[in-house]
Amino acid sequence: MNKRKKSAVKPEKCFGEIRKELDYFSDLTILGVNRCETQSNRGLRENKNYSIGIMLRGPAILYTADGSKHFFKAPFLYWSSCKKSRLKGGSAWRTPPGVIRENLWMDLAGARAERMIDSLDRATGGNFNYIYLEKPEKLCEVFERLRQCFVRDLPSEKFLLPLLLEEFMASVGEVFASPNAGSRLEKTMEDIMQEMANDPGKEFDIRKIAASSGVSEAYFRHCFQQYAGKSFYQYLLLQKYNYAVKLLRSRSLSVSEIAEKCNFGTSRQFSSFFRKYAGVSPLQFRKKMF
Numbered sequence: 412m413n414k415r416k417k418s419a420v421k422p423e424k425c426f427g428e429i430r431k432e433l434d435y436f437s438d439l440t441i442l443g444v445n446r447c448e449t450q451s452n453r454g455l456r457e458n459k460n461y462s463i464g465i466m467l468r469g470p471a472i473l474y475t476a477d478g479s480k481h482f483f484k485a486p487f488l489y490w491s492s493c494k495k496s497r498l499k500g501g502s503a504w505r506t507p508p509g510v511i512r513e514n515l516w517m518d519l520a521g522a523r524a525e526r527m528i529d530s531l532d533r534a535t536g537g538n539f540n541y542i543y544l545e546k547p548e549k550l551c552e553v554f555e556r557l558r559q560c561f562v563r564d565l566p567s568e569k570f571l572l573p574l575l576l577e578e579f580m581a582s583v584g585e586v587f588a589s590p591n592a593g594s595r596l597e598k599t600m601e602d603i604m605q606e607m608a609n610d611p612g613k614e615f616d617i618r619k620i621a622a623s624s625g626v627s628e629a630y631f632r633h634c635f636q637q638y639a640g641k642s643f644y645q646y647l648l649l650q651k652y653n654y655a656v657k658l659l660r661s662r663s664l665s666v667s668e669i670a671e672k673c674n675f676g677t678s679r680q681f682s683s684f685f686r687k688y689a690g691v692s693p694l695q696f697r698k699k700m701f
Contacts, residue, residue: 438571439523444554444561450512455501461524463490463531464516464577465505465550470622471512474503482622485513486547488583490540492528515554523573527580532585541627544586545595553579595633598640599624604646611650612674617643652688655681659697666693 442460448468455476493628506512519527535542544550557575560568603620606613621631635643651673658669670681685693 415618416429418545432569433570436523438521439573439576440520441561441572441576442518442520444517444558445516446513446555446558448511450506450509452501452505455503457501459493461490461492461519461528463518463519463527464488464514465544465547466512466514466556467547467551468511468513469506470510471503473627474505476501481627483541483627484543484622484624486544488542488544488547488550488586489627490523492532492533493564494525494543515551517554517557519576530580531574531583531681535630541630542586542628543624545565545589546673549580550582553582557639596626596634597625597638600635604639607647607650608653609645611654612672614674615643615647647682650683653692655685655687655693659693660700662697666697669693686690 431495455474466483466485466487466489469483471483471485473481473483475481504512504514527608532540546598553575557572557579560572560575603615607615617631618628621628624631626634632643635646641649655669655673658664658672659666664672666681670678673681675681675684682692685696689696691699
């Protein structure tokens with residue numbers, strides 16, 4: 412009896428087309444992953460994508476189209492969105508003469524990239540897009556693996572790139588969740604608040620204070636409001652008032668001398684300020700006391 416020879420059945424005839432490209436990561440495009448050490452300062456550039464970066468060495472100065480400058484002490488994480496840019500007209504990172512700026516950044520596109528930036532905005536209250544990094548080593552290590560994978564550009568590693576980006580974002584999440592996150596900034600705010608209480612007539616430049624802490628002015632203002640329960644300016648005025656009350660009670664200084672101690676240009680300015688808080692002029696307040 413002759414046995415009928417079975418013919419091989421091709422998989423595609425049984426299961427249909429099985430070699431369509433996986434579209435799981437189609438909502439993310441990694442346009443570039445870069446690392447740069449430079450002293451050069453370029454012109455303003457409009458952001459047309461989503462970007463996440465680490466300024467590893469600086470200090471760095473962010474120049475914007477309106478002519479303002481924002482000073483940052485490295486290392487810090489930063490991000491920007493083409494849809495919700497706070498830097499209309501473009502921006503540029505620059506450094507003082509002779510200073511090397513080391514910058515790691517990636518340009519992204521797609522719905523997943525938008526969700527990443529949105530999550531960073533939500534984590535910081537949406538008022539700023541920078542955060543100081545106490546220990547950037549882990550983020551830098553993941554970033555470097557991502558950069559090398561991007562440079563190799565191997566078809567076999569096509570789906571490794573978005574996974575490395577997810578690992579990077581998980582490391583960013585650890586930064587935000589760290590109990591030590593912001594401890595340096597909290598110490599700075601405590602010191603500034605104490606200085607304000609001891610000598611409110613001193614000049615307090617919030618931009619310089621923020622820069623020395625390695626954060627943006629907007630970030631420092633936001634954190635100060637959360638920490639003190641008042642804005643930076645309101646808290647300083649309250650300390651001026653408390654100091655003025657103390658000096659008025661001592662009777663050792665005249666109203667004009669107290670105005671000078673509290674850093675008011677004239678006695679009239681001081682009297683107007685004091686009346687808003689106490690409801691009476693400095694002289695009337697002193698008379699009530701004695």
